[in-house]
Amino acid sequence: MWPELRAGLSGWLGPRRTIWLIGTFLVQLYSVPARANAPLNYLVGAGPRNVSTLTWGVLIISIIVVVVITGLLFFATLKSWNRPASPIWKDRELVPRATNPVAVVYAGLILSTAVLLGVTIWTMMTLADVAAPPSKPTVSIEVTGHEWWWEIRYLNSDPSQIFTTANEIHIPVGEPVAVHLQSADVIHSFWVPALSGKTDLIPGQINKTWILADRAGTFRGQCAEYCGLQHAHMGLKVIATSKADFEAWRKNQLQSESEKSIGSAGQNVFMQKCAVCHTVRGTRAGGRVGPDLTHLMTRTTIAAGTLPNRPGYLSGWIADPQHVKPGSKMPRLQIDGQQLAEVRTYLEALN
Numbered sequence: 001m002w003p004e005l006r007a008g009l010s011g012w013l014g015p016r017r018t019i020w021l022i023g024t025f026l027v028q029l030y031s032v033p034a035r036a037n038a039p040l041n042y043l044v045g046a047g048p049r050n051v052s053t054l055t056w057g058v059l060i061i062s063i064i065v066v067v068v069i070t071g072l073l074f075f076a077t078l079k080s081w082n083r084p085a086s087p088i089w090k091d092r093e094l095v096p097r098a099t100n101p102v103a104v105v106y107a108g109l110i111l112s113t114a115v116l117l118g119v120t121i122w123t124m125m126t127l128a129d130v131a132a133p134p135s136k137p138t139v140s141i142e143v144t145g146h147e148w149w150w151e152i153r154y155l156n157s158d159p160s161q162i163f164t165t166a167n168e169i170h171i172p173v174g175e176p177v178a179v180h181l182q183s184a185d186v187i188h189s190f191w192v193p194a195l196s197g198k199t200d201l202i203p204g205q206i207n208k209t210w211i212l213a214d215r216a217g218t219f220r221g222q223c224a225e226y227c228g229l230q231h232a233h234m235g236l237k238v239i240a241t242s243k244a245d246f247e248a249w250r251k252n253q254l255q256s257e258s259e260k261s262i263g264s265a266g267q268n269v270f271m272q273k274c275a276v277c278h279t280v281r282g283t284r285a286g287g288r289v290g291p292d293l294t295h296l297m298t299r300t301t302i303a304a305g306t307l308p309n310r311p312g313y314l315s316g317w318i319a320d321p322q323h324v325k326p327g328s329k330m331p332r333l334q335i336d337g338q339q340l341a342e343v344r345t346y347l348e349a350l351n
């Protein structure tokens with residue numbers, strides 16, 4: 001049965017068809033996840049073009065290498081069925097094969113060396129390109145890693161223009177943004193796959209990187225260095241908007257809460273229960289343990305990307321943070337249902 005099957009198969013499956021089949025399969029296999037619209041897909045970049053060009057270039061070269069090697073392997077396997085093992089013993093003498101197999105090895109060596117050297121040079125050039133931004137950054141931010149959230153401070157030579165926010169970075173489209181990274185506790189890693197590579201946040205040290213978005217959009221980031229229990233829930237977002245929208249957002253962030261004249265039962269609860277850890281600028285709340293909540297409602301998520309910033313989730317988070325994010329520094333507060341509703345109403349006015 002086997003010879004018939006083999007004859008039938010090799011009749012249909014010539015070397016060309018085999019290579020075509022394997023190639024199509026591999027291209028599909030590689031490019032389906034590559035094209036997926038997943039939040040952390042680094043192959044769909046919006047940052048400096050040269051990085052994604054290199055990634056795709058190397059990916060395509062790798063696919064070609066796999067296809068060629070697999071094709072040659074198949075070809076050689078099929079060929080050897082119809083050919084005697086060589087060298088051949090003939091009349092008690094060793095007759096070498098007509099073709100020189102060593103030449104093929106040399107050719108393979110030269111080809112792979114050339115391709116690898118090319119890829120190395122291309123990678124070095126790209127690394128040199130991304131070492132510094134293409135032009136002077138127009139915005140500078142300081143990102144501090146905490147267990148398990150991101151403190152974000154917009155720097156300025158004028159101290160009145162400095163403000164602090166958390167977990168969501170707003171940037172203007174098309175402009176490089178300088179990012180100074182530091183940690184308040186353990187090592188974290190700043191990673192916004194669509195915009196840049198990873199850079200660690202190391203205690204006692206300031207690391208520098210930069211990001212640039214070439215189109216408007218929201219780009220998911222993630223702590224990429226294991227940093228404890230809630231490492232996986234240490235998400236961030238970079239929101240790239242037009243310069244005008246960015247300026248409007250920045251102006252709003254600069255405002256203090258006193259200018260909005262909020263005073264309520266909820267504010268009293270907040271001052272008693274929350275102010276030791278959280279800041280609301282313009283009020284007595286000046287805690288630095290947790291995120292600055294001055295403009296909480298301008299953010300789309302709470303608990304570092306863990307929950308959507310909507311009333312139900314906000315209530316759940318305040319009522320039992322240890323259920324949502326076990327191990328987080330936010331304790332379960334001793335408050336009743338009415339106080340919970342009041343403090344939530346207070347928070348919902350922080351925009």
Ligand code: CUA
Pocket residue numbers: 145146148187188189223224225226227228230231232234
């Ligand atoms: Cu911070 Cu992992």
